[in-house]
Structures are given as C-alpha cells and as structure tokens.
Amino acid sequence: MEALLILLGLVVIVAPIGVVLLWVGHNRLRARVALLETQLAALATAPAATLPTTILPAAPLPTGAPATVETAPPVLPESTPAASPWDRALREAPTPAETPQPPPIPDQNQPLVLRGDRIVALLGWLRDNWVYVVSALSLALAGVFFVQYGVERGLLPPPARVALAILFGAALIAFGEWVRRRWGDTPDKATAYLPSVFSGAGIVAIFAGIVAGRLMYALYGPGLTFAGLLATAAGAVLLGWRHGPFLVAIGLVGAGLTPFLVGGDSSAPDWLHGYYLLVAAAGLAVDAIRRWAWVSVLALLLGFVGPALMVPLGASEAGWLLTLAALPLLAIVLPPLRLIPEHEGPCTLLALWQRSGIWPVFPVRLAGGTMLAGVVGLALAPVATGEAMLGFALLAGLGLALLIWASKAEGLADLALLPALGFLAKLALAEDLVWQFRDAAILLRPPETAPPLTVTLLLGLATLLTGAAALRSLKGGAFALPLALGAILVAPLAVLELELIWQPALVLGLYPWALHVLALAALMVGLALAFARADGAPGRRSAWATLSALSLIALALFLLTSAAALTLALAVLVLVAAGLDRRFNLQEMGWFLQAGMAVISYRLIADPGLDWALQAPLAPVVLAYGGSTLAAFAARRLLPPGRVVANGVAESAGFAFAALTANALLSRLLIPENTSTDPDWSLSHWGIVLNALPWLILMLTQLHRASLGGVLRRFRLVLAGFAGLLAAGAFALAVGPMNPLFAWGPESTTDLVLGPVLLNSLALAYGLPGLVLIAAAWKLALPRLLARLFLGLGTALVVLYAALAIRHIWWGPWLGAPDVLQGELYSYTLALLVTGAALLWQALARRSHGLQRIAMAVIALTVAKVFLWDASGLTGLTRVLSFAGLGLSLAALAWLNRWAKGAVSEQRGGGT
Numbered sequence: 001m002e003a004l005l006i007l008l009g010l011v012v013i014v015a016p017i018g019v020v021l022l023w024v025g026h027n028r029l030r031a032r033v034a035l036l037e038t039q040l041a042a043l044a045t046a047p048a049a050t051l052p053t054t055i056l057p058a059a060p061l062p063t064g065a066p067a068t069v070e071t072a073p074p075v076l077p078e079s080t081p082a083a084s085p086w087d088r089a090l091r092e093a094p095t096p097a098e099t100p101q102p103p104p105i106p107d108q109n110q111p112l113v114l115r116g117d118r119i120v121a122l123l124g125w126l127r128d129n130w131v132y133v134v135s136a137l138s139l140a141l142a143g144v145f146f147v148q149y150g151v152e153r154g155l156l157p158p159p160a161r162v163a164l165a166i167l168f169g170a171a172l173i174a175f176g177e178w179v180r181r182r183w184g185d186t187p188d189k190a191t192a193y194l195p196s197v198f199s200g201a202g203i204v205a206i207f208a209g210i211v212a213g214r215l216m217y218a219l220y221g222p223g224l225t226f227a228g229l230l231a232t233a234a235g236a237v238l239l240g241w242r243h244g245p246f247l248v249a250i251g252l253v254g255a256g257l258t259p260f261l262v263g264g265d266s267s268a269p270d271w272l273h274g275y276y277l278l279v280a281a282a283g284l285a286v287d288a289i290r291r292w293a294w295v296s297v298l299a300l301l302l303g304f305v306g307p308a309l310m311v312p313l314g315a316s317e318a319g320w321l322l323t324l325a326a327l328p329l330l331a332i333v334l335p336p337l338r339l340i341p342e343h344e345g346p347c348t349l350l351a352l353w354q355r356s357g358i359w360p361v362f363p364v365r366l367a368g369g370t371m372l373a374g375v376v377g378l379a380l381a382p383v384a385t386g387e388a389m390l391g392f393a394l395l396a397g398l399g400l401a402l403l404i405w406a407s408k409a410e411g412l413a414d415l416a417l418l419p420a421l422g423f424l425a426k427l428a429l430a431e432d433l434v435w436q437f438r439d440a441a442i443l444l445r446p447p448e449t450a451p452p453l454t455v456t457l458l459l460g461l462a463t464l465l466t467g468a469a470a471l472r473s474l475k476g477g478a479f480a481l482p483l484a485l486g487a488i489l490v491a492p493l494a495v496l497e498l499e500l501i502w503q504p505a506l507v508l509g510l511y512p513w514a515l516h517v518l519a520l521a522a523l524m525v526g527l528a529l530a531f532a533r534a535d536g537a538p539g540r541r542s543a544w545a546t547l548s549a550l551s552l553i554a555l556a557l558f559l560l561t562s563a564a565a566l567t568l569a570l571a572v573l574v575l576v577a578a579g580l581d582r583r584f585n586l587q588e589m590g591w592f593l594q595a596g597m598a599v600i601s602y603r604l605i606a607d608p609g610l611d612w613a614l615q616a617p618l619a620p621v622v623l624a625y626g627g628s629t630l631a632a633f634a635a636r637r638l639l640p641p642g643r644v645v646a647n648g649v650a651e652s653a654g655f656a657f658a659a660l661t662a663n664a665l666l667s668r669l670l671i672p673e674n675t676s677t678d679p680d681w682s683l684s685h686w687g688i689v690l691n692a693l694p695w696l697i698l699m700l701t702q703l704h705r706a707s708l709g710g711v712l713r714r715f716r717l718v719l720a721g722f723a724g725l726l727a728a729g730a731f732a733l734a735v736g737p738m739n740p741l742f743a744w745g746p747e748s749t750t751d752l753v754l755g756p757v758l759l760n761s762l763a764l765a766y767g768l769p770g771l772v773l774i775a776a777a778w779k780l781a782l783p784r785l786l787a788r789l790f791l792g793l794g795t796a797l798v799v800l801y802a803a804l805a806i807r808h809i810w811w812g813p814w815l816g817a818p819d820v821l822q823g824e825l826y827s828y829t830l831a832l833l834v835t836g837a838a839l840l841w842q843a844l845a846r847r848s849h850g851l852q853r854i855a856m857a858v859i860a861l862t863v864a865k866v867f868l869w870d871a872s873g874l875t876g877l878t879r880v881l882s883f884a885g886l887g888l889s890l891a892a893l894a895w896l897n898r899w900a901k902g903a904v905s906e907q908r909g910g911g912t
Helices: 002-045 085-092 116-153 158-183 194-215 222-243 245-262 271-290 293-310 317-333 348-354 362-380 385-405 417-429 431-438 454-474 480-502 510-535 540-560 563-584 588-605 609-615 618-638 644-670 685-707 713-735 761-779 784-811 822-846 849-873 876-911
Strands: none
Touching: 158 194, 194 222, 194 245, 222 245, 222 271, 245 271, 245 293, 271 293, 271 317, 293 317, 293 362, 317 362, 317 385, 348 362, 362 385, 362 417, 385 417, 385 431, 385 454, 417 454, 417 480, 431 454, 431 480, 454 480, 454 510, 480 510, 480 540, 510 540, 540 563, 540 588, 563 588, 563 618, 563 644, 588 609, 588 618, 588 644, 588 685, 609 618, 609 644, 618 644, 644 685, 644 761, 685 713, 685 761, 713 761, 713 784, 761 784, 784 822, 822 849
8 A cells, every 4th residue: 555655656746747848848849940930031031142051052163263152141030939947048059050060079978977077177167266165155154153143142032043044045045146137147257156156055044044943943843844945945956957057956955955854753754755756856857958967966866865764764665666766767758858768879788899989978878877776776675575576576667668668769778688687686685585485385384275476476577578678679670689688588597596596396386386487488489489480580589599498498307307307308408409400500509509418417427426327227227328328429410510519519428428328337237236235335446436437537528628629628628637636546546555456355345356257347447447548549639748648548557457357367356366377477478469469460550660669569578578477487388388389479470570561661662
C-alpha cells in the first residue's frame, strides 16, 4: 500500500512537470514560427541586392572580379513577440539567420563538465572579482548575526526578530533587483555582479530567519517551516534562471537542506522522496532552458544524496528505490525536453572503443552517469527482503525502458548494459533474499506447501531483458551484434547464478528447476532461428544463440541425469557443435567444443573421476569413458578445415580420454574385488603410477594446446609445468622406493607383480608411461630440448620395463631375490641383441646415421655385458652357447651394417 501511495505521489509530482514541459515546448515552437514569419516578410519586401547569396541563383562572375561578394543581411523588425520569460530566453539566443555556422562546441568533445579550461577561468574570475564574493559572504553573515544579536540582547519579541530577518533578506533582494534594472548587470557595466551579490545574500538571510523561527523559538510547526523554505528555494531558482546560475545554486542547495533544517519529533515522511525528485527536476528544467550543465549535476547530486539520508530518519526503503529508478529517467527526458529520447551519438562505449577524441554530447554523458549511479544504488541497496524484489523489478524496468522506449536514441544505445549488469550483480548480492528462499526448502517447509515463486519471477524478469534485447537486435543497426550478445547472455547467466548461489533444486525440486532451464533453452533455439532468418543464413548471432541453448541443455542434463549419462550427453553435445560448425561454418561452435572438452576432462579425472570408475558398474564406465573418447575423435573428423585450435583440442582430448579409459579398465582389472581387507594399492608401484597418469596426460595435452598459440598460452605452459612436476614425483617413487626390485620379501603384497607375463602391472607402471612419452616426443610440436628429454625418459622407462619383465619370467611375482639366474643373464643378452638388430634395421630403412650409431652402441653394450658379466655368471654349456651365439650374431650384424652403408653410398652416388 505504501508503494502505491508513493507511485501516486510521483504521478502528482511528475504530472505538473509534464504540463510545464508541454507549455515550454509550445512557447518555443511559437517563438520560432514567429521569427521565421518575420524573416520571410523581410525577405519578401527587401530588394534583390540585399538578399543573402544562398537565396539568389548562382551567376558567373566577370573576369577579374573578386571571389567574394558582400551582401547585407536582411533588415528585421526590432519588435519580436515576448509572451513569457521562456520566449525571452529563446529570443536572446542567436539564430542561424543571425550568425554564421559556429565551430564544433567544445562541450561535445570533452568528457567532463568541469574541464581544465573552465577551472582556470573560474580561478581567474575569483582572482579578479574576489571582492564580490567577500561582499556577498559579509552581507549573508550580517543577516545571520542580526538574528543572533536579537537573541543575545533580548530585543523585540521572537516573532518580530524573525520578521525583521526575513524583511532584511527581502530588502537585499529588492535592492539587487533595483540595481539590475537601474544600471544593469552585464560584464561591461560598472555594477556587474552586484545584483547577484545582494540577491544571494538576501536569500541566505531569509533561510536563516525561517530556520531560527522554527529551531530557536518554535513559532510554527514543521509544515509551515517546510513551505516557507521551499518557497524561498523556488524563488532563488527563478531569480537564478533569469539572472545567473549563482542564485540557482543557492536555491537548489537551500531546497536540499530544507528537510534537515525543519526539525520535528516524527520520522521523515515518504513524500520527501518525491520532494527531492521535484528538486532534481527543477534543476534539470533550468539547465534545459539556460544550458548550465553544472546545475544539472548539482540537482542530481541533491536528488541522490537527499533520499539516501532520509531512509535512516524513517523514510521507507521502497521510496528510496523508486527514487533511484526515477532520477535516471528524469535525466534522460528533461535536458533535451523530449518525452521520447532522441539523443544523438556516439554513445559512450563506442567513443571509448574508437578513441577518436570525439566524446558524447553532454546530455548523453549526463544520462549515462545518472544511470550508472542509479543502477549501482539499486544493486547495492541494503534493503529488507520485502523490498528486494522491487529492486530487481526496477532494474529490469530500466533495462526494458532503454531497449524499447529509448530505441531511437543512438547516444543511449549502450546504457541498457548497465541495468542488465546491475540485475546480475544483485542476484549475487541479495543475501537476505537468498536465505529467505532457502528457508523454504522441501525438507524444511510443511508438507503439501507450494514453493515460493521467487526464482520463477527473477528468471522471468531476466528473460524479459533477453527478449527485449533480441527484438532490438532483430531491427538491425550498428548495435545489432552487441545487443544479440546481450540477449543470449543475460538470462543464461542469471540461470547460472541461480544454480550456483540460490540452489533452486532444493526448493523447487530437480525436475521443476530443470524445466525452467529447458524452457529457456527452447527460447534460445527460437532466437537462433529468428536470427538465421533475419540474416538470410546462420551467422554469428544464430551461432551465439545456439551456444547458449547447448549450454542450457547441458545444465539441464546435469540436473537430471546420472554421472555416466551426463558425461555421455556432454560428449554428444560436443559432437553436435562440431557438426554445426561443419554444416554452417560457425566458428563459435569451436569455442563450445573447447569448453566442452575441458568439462568432460574434469568429469573423467576429478568429478566423478577415477574413483567412481573403479567402483561403478562396468557398463556405465565403458559408456562414459569410451563414449567420450569416440566423440572426441569423431568431432576431430567433423570439424571443417582451418580450425587449428579446435582440431588440436579435439585430437589431444581424444588421446587423453583413450588413456584415461585404459587407466580405468586396467585399474579395475588389477585391483581385487574385495578391497576391504587388502592393503592400500595406491602405494604400490602400479597404483602410484595410475594416480600419476592423469597428471601426465594433462601435462601433454596442455603442451599441445600451448603449441597452437592463443591468449592462454602462458597459462597452459604454467599448468603443464605444475602437472609435470606432480607426475615426475610419482614416477620417481615408482622407479625408486616402490620398485618391486627392492621388495623385502614375498609376503609384501603391494610389492608383488600382478598379472600374466608381459601384460602385467610392470607394463602399467613403466611400459605404458614410457610409450606415452616416446609418442609425445614423436607426435607433439615440442621444443627440441624438451622432445629429447621426453624421448630419453620414455626410453629409460621402456628399458626398465623390459628388464623387470625378463626377471618376472624367471622369478615370478617377487622380484626382490638377491641372485641372478643363468637363464636370466642369457635372456638379457638376447634381448639386447634383438634390440640392437631392430635398431640397425630401422637405421637402414630410415637411412639414419644417428639411429645407426645408437644401434651400434647397443651392440657394444651387449658385448661389454657378455665379457664383463656373463663370463663370470655363466657356467658350462650355457657359457659356450652364449659366446657362440654372440659371435655369430655380431658377425651377421657387422655384415648387415656394412651392406647398409654401401647401399646408402650407392644411392647417394646415383642421386648425384
């Protein structure tokens, strides 16, 4: 009810202002028509020689004649209609017929009202005219001291003292007016500034007298005091509007201080909010006619500060919120005196973006600053929960007004961004309303009780903003793309904030909240179709709307589906994005693909992660991990050519998901089913590597993505370094202290080798990481030094795996025995010979001298092993067979090496 009364009060206040605006516009139009009629009459009666050159037809000049022809301006009658002071203000302004076209107004090219040149001019004026300032101050103090003297001496009764103070002020004002009329107030007169000095001092004296009658003597109540101070302030504004901004400032400041000087026992009434709106409107109206920009700034400052100070004194918070929303609208309407805004461009954001040095005109800057102040006030207002929804409604209303009502104002095209941002900010800051909403959770409220509609209303307001921005974007224009971006962001961001902060599912339930999200996704699909129809084909706007719809669908799936289903659904969405990019050439789909791959990676590694993969049924695990892997490789094939970053992300994600899939399946295969009585398998040689593999995969994928460039390159390198350090620490433990070669005895179950020969836990702990590092050094675009480091580490791990696998063949699960069997020694020799032969064959096939040198080094190592180790370890026939086999093998390898060199030399000779 109070809010309704406040609205009615505002209507009562604003209605007279609208009437005044219409009357002013009518008088301005009448004055212009009268001037035009007078000029036309003068042109009709003037001889042709006196007509302006722009009216006469062009004629060739005689040879030798000067290039310019002087023409006399038309003779206008001295009398012009003067129906009111408004007409006089218009008549005194220069018209296009009287003056040539002026240069660009400096105010349009400067961002602030108080520019540097104006400050210098003000200081210069004070330096030259400080006597007038001191005189005004002295006269004002004289009125104050007159009242104080009467109090101290007890002269005259209190009513007489107050009356004399008011009469003294009125006399000063009358004397100032007499000086103005008698000798003038223009800068070329000797009496310049004196009328304003006397009038200003008289206004201050009247204020002092009225306040003294209330505070010192209690001669009248608050209502009469308020009326007297308001009348004084209005008189000061009228005097200033006619004679100068100095008196307007005195009147506005006096009007702003009036409610604080009245005094009274009751709390501040709500209609004081409307009173400050009236004060602000008065200052804006003066500026609309007289073009004193700083008067508008002062009036709006009083309009914001006054109501804010009234709230602690008892005025309602709802009235304050209404005032915060009404002041920006007044700042848009009153300065240009137009009910439908038509502010010329450029807008503020466009001027900042272009950096051309051309700033928006002052009405645009005034509207932008006022809108920013109002939006910040509405977003940060610490109001009670009852008024919080009013704040959201007012922010949405301001946004709708700027998108629909101010659609013709090019200079205000960017202002709708402010209410939208304020709305989103208030969603995160309305803590009291959030807790009130959570208190109605399903588990807390009584049975058969309907949930509150708070979230539904908030999402509806955000959807209205999205719809208005989309309609404005569909009309085209220079801001069609930014408005489309705002349309597809406002409501989805509101949904994201509601989900993260408000948690609507606890109050509404999972399915009702998911239906909210899906309804908004359907709206985004409709916007995508509308944008595609408007553009003639799917373009950037439709791509953005499609991205928004896909994200909302993903959120709804997150709410409704299980862990495996959600991961698989996200993979399908990523695949759909790749297909849309290939079909319609929409680069934005690649952005969604990259974000989707990051989310899927997080789900496969962390939440629900590998712990879920080890405990869940096998079928969902295979669907989640295997489906994600297939989707990544399929998306890689579907992407159109030229998508370097998106292709790289899809490819790296495919290999990473494949590794994670193998990781999960191998872990399930190795870990016994009954783990309640078993030791901690994460401390085994293969368990610690299993936990380190995701970090190794993360490091390699980030290195691959960093090689593609982009703004996140340095961040990816830092992330890869961090993940690489974690993986390196785990591998160091697996190679060192947790190596099964150092197991104390067969009773230590975590130190035993699990699985069959070759395909055992050793392959998981050492062979698989080694092959991954070797493949990374071969496939990834890495720096040369880093590639060699990966190749060396990978080779070392593979060699370690081969050596431990041979020992596993001869010793079984326990590798920590102190002895080495003769067959084991021969197996190592044979493995080295086979490795050397394979490397030499590859050197021949690749014609690589470097690989050939490595092969010969392996063969040399084999020889050294046989002569230095096997000679003492082998006995009997085994020693004979070992040396014989070594000799024959070395002879064959030597012949193969010599033949390879000859083949390479002949090919080079033939080629030359």
